[in-house]
Amino acid sequence: MASHRKFIEKHDLDxxxxxxxxxxxxxxxxxxxxxxxxxxxxxxxxxxxDGRIVYRKNKGIFLLKNQTETLLQAIDEQL
Known part of the structure; x- marks a missing residue:
């Protein structure tokens, strides 16, 4: 998906x-x-x-508030 590739490139998440x-x-x-x-x-x-879920947020039909920053922070916490 193009939007995913763009996000990965923008945030250097190879x-x-x-x-x-x-x-x-x-x-x-x-x-x-x-x-x-x-x-x-x-x-x-x-x-x-390792295949373990380390972050999960179910927002129903809504977007996660500050989704990019929130997800990048959650990823950083796992590194």
Missing amino acids: DLTLLSDEDGKITGIYNADHWLLPVASRVYIIVNK
């Missing part, structure tokens, strides 16, 4: 993989179904290199 579940395959795995609407919730998840 070792980072961003996922957008456009076809809905990952939604169930991470329990990201919306409780009311027939869409996925907006869930921000950071998984470390």
Whole structure:
């Protein structure tokens, strides 16, 4: 996804993989179904290199406040 590549380049996060579940395959795995609407919730998840979830924030249909700064801080805390 172009927006993900742009984010990774802008913040020099070469070792980072961003996922957008456009076809809905990952939604169930991470329990990201919306409780009311027939869409996925907006869930921000950071998984470390060992496959462990180290950050998770479910915002329903809303954006995470200050999402870039919040996520970069959460990533920095794991490094």
